[in-house]
Amino acid sequence: MRASFVVSLVSLLLAxxxxxxxxxxxxxxxxxxxxxxxxxxxxxxxxVETALREAKQNGKRVFWxxxxxxxxxxxxxxxxxxxxxGGPFSWPSTIELLRTHFVPVAEVPKGALxxxxxxxxxxxxxxxYLVLDGDGKVVSKVDQVTSFHPEWFEAPLRRLAxxxxxxxxxxxxxxxxxxxxxxxxxxAVTLADAVLAxxxxxxxxxxxxxxxxxxxxxxxxRSDAIARWQLLSTALPEQPLAWKAxxxxxxxxxxxxxxxxxLPLPSAVLSTDPTDGSRAAGIxxxxxxxxxxxxxxxxxxxxxxxxxxxxYDFGGSDGLPNVYAAVTCLVGEAxxxxxxxxxxxxxxxxxxxxxxxxxxxxxxxxxRNDSWVALSDRDEILWARxxxxxxxxxxxxxxxxxxxxxxxxxxRGVGALLAxxxxxxxxxxxxxxxxxxxTALQALHGAKLAGVDVxxxxxxxxxxxxxxxxxxxxxxxxxxxxxxxxxxxxEAAAGRMPLCELGLFLFGASDESKLRASIDVGHRHHGLxxxxxxxxxxxxxxxxGGFFFWFDMLARTDATLxxxxxxxxxxxxxxxxxxxxxxxxxxxxxxxxxxxxxxxxTAMALLCLHGTRxxx
Numbered sequence: 152m153r154a155s156f157v158v159s160l161v162s163l164l165l166a167x168x169x170x171x172x173x174x175x176x177x178x179x180x181x182x183x184x185x186x187x188x189x190x191x192x193x194x195x196x197x198x199v200e201t202a203l204r205e206a207k208q209n210g211k212r213v214f215w216x217x218x219x220x221x222x223x224x225x226x227x228x229x230x231x232x233x234x235x236x237g238g239p240f241s242w243p244s245t246i247e248l249l250r251t252h253f254v255p256v257a258e259v260p261k262g263a264l265x266x267x268x269x270x271x272x273x274x275x276x277x278x279x280y281l282v283l284d285g286d287g288k289v290v291s292k293v294d295q296v297t298s299f300h301p302e303w304f305e306a307p308l309r310r311l312a313x314x315x316x317x318x319x320x321x322x323x324x325x326x327x328x329x330x331x332x333x334x335x336x337x338x339a340v341t342l343a344d345a346v347l348a349x350x351x352x353x354x355x356x357x358x359x360x361x362x363x364x365x366x367x368x369x370x371x372x373r374s375d376a377i378a379r380w381q382l383l384s385t386a387l388p389e390q391p392l393a394w395k396a397x398x399x400x401x402x403x404x405x406x407x408x409x410x411x412x413x414l415p416l417p418s419a420v421l422s423t424d425p426t427d428g429s430r431a432a433g434i435x436x437x438x439x440x441x442x443x444x445x446x447x448x449x450x451x452x453x454x455x456x457x458x459x460x461x462x463y464d465f466g467g468s469d470g471l472p473n474v475y476a477a478v479t480c481l482v483g484e485a486x487x488x489x490x491x492x493x494x495x496x497x498x499x500x501x502x503x504x505x506x507x508x509x510x511x512x513x514x515x516x517x518x519r520n521d522s523w524v525a526l527s528d529r530d531e532i533l534w535a536r537x538x539x540x541x542x543x544x545x546x547x548x549x550x551x552x553x554x555x556x557x558x559x560x561x562x563r564g565v566g567a568l569l570a571x572x573x574x575x576x577x578x579x580x581x582x583x584x585x586x587x588x589x590t591a592l593q594a595l596h597g598a599k600l601a602g603v604d605v606x607x608x609x610x611x612x613x614x615x616x617x618x619x620x621x622x623x624x625x626x627x628x629x630x631x632x633x634x635x636x637x638x639x640x641x642e643a644a645a646g647r648m649p650l651c652e653l654g655l656f657l658f659g660a661s662d663e664s665k666l667r668a669s670i671d672v673g674h675r676h677h678g679l680x681x682x683x684x685x686x687x688x689x690x691x692x693x694x695x696g697g698f699f700f701w702f703d704m705l706a707r708t709d710a711t712l713x714x715x716x717x718x719x720x721x722x723x724x725x726x727x728x729x730x731x732x733x734x735x736x737x738x739x740x741x742x743x744x745x746x747x748x749x750x751x752x753t754a755m756a757l758l759c760l761h762g763t764r765x766x767x
Contacts, residue, residue, distance in 0.1 A: 173529050175467035175581065182233065185384055186397035189404075190236025192246050195257045199264060199283075202256035207285035212311065214253035215281040216240070217294070220270045221261040224696075225277060226688040227746055230462060233398065234405040234745070235278050238299035241395040243354060244317055245305055252312035253282070268292075276685050279428070282311060295428025295685045297745050298736040299411040307424045316421070319413060320362070321355045327362055332415050334446075334502070336366035357383060357390035364396065365406060365413070371454030373407075409451050409460045409749045412738065414443075420737045428685070431737040437760065437767070438497045440732075443739030444753045445489045445499060448482050449506045451750045456513025457523060458482050460748040463698070466530025466581045476517070476524050477534035478751045480542040483514040485754040487542070488761040491549045495764040518542060519560060530581045533571055537594040540564040544597035558602065565598050569609050576612030583631035585620040586647045586702075588613055589654030593709070596657040614660045617651060625668055627651040629694060643693040645676035650706030656713060666710055670723060673707045677730065687746040697744035701755035704731070708762040721766050728763035731756055 181187070195216070196202040202213045218232040219225060239245045249255045260270040268281065268289065279294030290311065302319060309316055320328045327342035343359040343366075351359070360383035368376035380396035387393045398404040405411040419434050435443065451458045458479045464471060486507050489496055499507065517523045524535050543564055547557040568591055577583035578591040592613050595605050620628040620637050626644035628637045641648075648669035655661035683690040686697040708727055714720040734741055734756065741756035742749045 173467070173527055174469065175465070175530055176469075177464045178468040179229075179464075180401075181229075182398055182401055182403050185388060185394055186237075186401050186403060188394040189233065189391070189398050190240035191394075192391040193240050193249050193255050195255055197256075198258050199256055199260075202254045203283065203285060203287055206254040206283070209254070210285070211252065211254050212285070212290060213281075213283040214249055214255045214308070215283060216255065216257040217260065217270060217275070217277055217279050217281065218257060219259050219277045220272065220275055221259065221265055222272050223277060224272065224686055224688050224690040227462065228277075230403070231278050231745060233403050234299070234408070234410055235296070237395050237398040237403065238405040238411045239301065239304040241391050241398075242301045242304075243321075243358065243391065245301055246391060248305055248308060248312070248314070252314060253308070273682065273691060276428075276683075282308070291424070293425045293428065295430070296425075297410060297685055297742050298429040298738055298740070298749070299405055300413060300416060300738065302421060303416060303429075303737050306421045310424070321358050323351060323355050324358055324362060327359070328413070331362060331366050332413060336370045339363070339366040353387055353390055357387045357392040360387075361392045361396060364399075368407065369412075369450040371450075371452050373453045407460070408462070409447070410745070412447075412450075414738065416738065429736050430733075431735060432733040434737070435735060435739045437732070440735055440739050440760070441489060441497045441757065442499060442503065444741065444757055445486065445507060446503055447738075447740045448486060448750060448753060449503070449510050451482075452510050452513065456510060456515075456517050458748075458750045460750050461746070462748070463531075463744075463746050466528070469525055470528040470531035472523065472525040473528055473531040473535040477531065477538045478748065478754070479514055480518065480535070480538035481754040481758070482750055483511060483518075483542045484538070484545045485757040485761075486511055486514075487545045487549050488757060491761075494549060494761075495767075496761065514542070515546070518564075529571075529579075533568075533578055533580045533587055533591065536564065536568045536571060537590050540568055540594040540598055544594075544601045547601045554602075561598050561601050561603050565595065565603050565605055568594060569606070572609060572612065574612070576609075576614075576616035577631050578613065578616075579631075584629060585617055585627045585631065585651045585654075588617045588620075588631075589647075589651045589706075592617065592654040593650070593657060610658055614655060614658055617654050618660065621651070621655075625652065625665060625672070640693075641672050642676055642679070645672045646680050646695065646699050646703035647706070649673050649710035650703070653706065653710040653713065656710075663714060667714060667719065670707060670710050670714075673703065674723070674726060684743045685745070687744040698747050700743035701741070701747075701752050701759075704759050705755050705762075708759045712762055724763040725766035727759065728766050731759045731763070 199215055206213045219228045276295045278296055282291040284290055323346050327339050330342055331339035340363045343363040346359045360379055364376040364379035377400050380400050384393045384397040399407050420431055451460055453459055457475055459475045461474050461478050463474050518539050543557055543561050547554050572578055578587045580587050599605055620632045622637050622639055624641055626639040626641050627647055628639045652661055652666050652669035656666045679695055680700055683695045684697050684700045689696045711723045740749055740753045742752035
């Protein structure tokens with residue numbers, strides 16, 4: 152059987168010709184006329200100086216929205232600005248709160264203003280806000296806000312203004328909101344429509360339409376949600392929620408990208424002022440994190456088993472389908488972990504488990520063929536191929552009854568990945584680099600464990616290419632070393648070292664002492680990675696960026712699992728586990744770079760938690 156398996160693999164390799172890398176053109180459309188109005192109902196003052204004068208005169212405080220800071224390394228500044236304007240600054244009660252009790256202003260700080268309030272690159276990571284008294288003294292300072300919820304956003308501001316909290320939404324829609332928050336979104340739509348049938352005031356009607364669309368969207372009925380939001384934007388074009396609906400329909404809004412929701416939050420979240428953006432450590436048990444994160448992941452399915460929240464387009468807009476496929480496969484692997492109770496997974500409620508199973512089947516159906524990937528793209532297709540292979544290997548490992556059904560899919564996945572390897576052995580995404588090579592090798596090793604014979608010549612080419620990038624100290628270069636000796640510092644390479652060393656180790660080209668050393672360096676310099684976690688581009692002098700955070704965290708987890716000495720392995724897993732448990736957002740999900748998205752961050756965090764379960 153193995154001989155025929157290898158023959159089949161060779162024939163599959165010929166079916167995936169290697170094309171030249173294609174365009175990396177980024178197509179970033181601006182919002183339409185109605186969508187561009189989001190956030191305008193707040194009534195922003197012209198600048199901070201003007202707002203302070205008014206606040207001094209009226210005895211109010213200034214609410215200063217900081218969309219960005221001068222010289223910020225953030226790449227997608229317009230996008231995160233839209234998320235805030237289309238999220239909290241479009242919510243009726245938040246608008247009323249800001250207009251009534253504060254003097255709102257939106258200004259990008261520069262020069263003396265930036266220095267005075269220490270709103271500096273790498274010290275204040277947008278988006279965020281400051282609350283100032285009339286004399287300009289800072290009352291509150293919040294940055295790194297990457298999750299949105301009206302109650303969470305309003306709670307600290309209501310305490311400052313000494314006004315009571317309000318239930319979510321219009322009173323006429325409380326029952327519909329209760330159904331949404333309880334998970335019965337079909338009932339939420341029915342109840343919202345019942346309110347609309349009574350022909351309520353425009354503000355209530357707008358909220359009812361918005362709620363119905365939100366419920367449909369989270370149930371995987373994206374086209375129905377869009378139709379409902381389009382009806383809202385057409386019927387009530389002067390309502391702020393209509394502007395938000397238009398933004399979401401165009402794919403620019405925070406809700407469709409998973410940064411905003413309206414689920415119940417514990418009192419510990421609502422009673423605590425933000426100290427580190429939207430992060431909230433120590434609020435949830437591990438079981439609660441699994442349930443909340445898994446529920447979020449299944450709600451991000453567009454109904455066809457694809458998660459499309461990411462806007463990562465560094466390899467060009469034509470690569471987005473491959474980004475979606477890669478993220479979806481990581482989500483699938485995390486969901487497999489969530490259902491693997493024999494492997495130590497925490498139990499999920501039966502209704503949630505049923506939704507997980509349905510989504511897993513849809514993902515598997517996508518992986519079975521290439522209709523969901525962009526075959527002409529050569530910038531991001533590597534991730535679609537490697538993570539699909541990881542997903543298939545994880546399926547076989549956790550569901551032995553499906554082993555025979557998985558074999559041809561694994562074989563096909565190996566063939567697709569090997570077809571991306573040039574003669575140099577240097578796998579690439581947007582460029583050839585050691586972490587792409589190591590990721591491919593790790594995926595192929597998983598396939599070998601699943602019973603697929605991978606041609607040794609391909610493995611050897613990959614190992615030689617990877618080793619070319621390793622310095623004598625064990626650091627790996629960022630890009631592939633084509634000529635001369637590799638040059639990289641341990642400090643700059645700390646994040647990628649465990650992954651790259653693991654790629655060598657899995658095929659006998661490294662040893663356990665070197666693997667352990669790479670893990671130690673990763674932990675020692677973890678702070679460098681964490682400091683830029685919420686930037687969407689290279690942000691410091693060493694080239695670290697937020698999009699490396701969970702990528703490197705999972706690699707460090709995977710590398711640690713290969714250590715054979717339990718006395719060494721378990722403390723390292725415990726330290727890794729603690730890092731993950733400190734990072735949930737206030738709703739129990741996870742994120743690093745907003746560009747990669749919360750589905751990606753949440754899936755990676757769950758994979759890390761599952762990988763460190765030995766240290767519970």
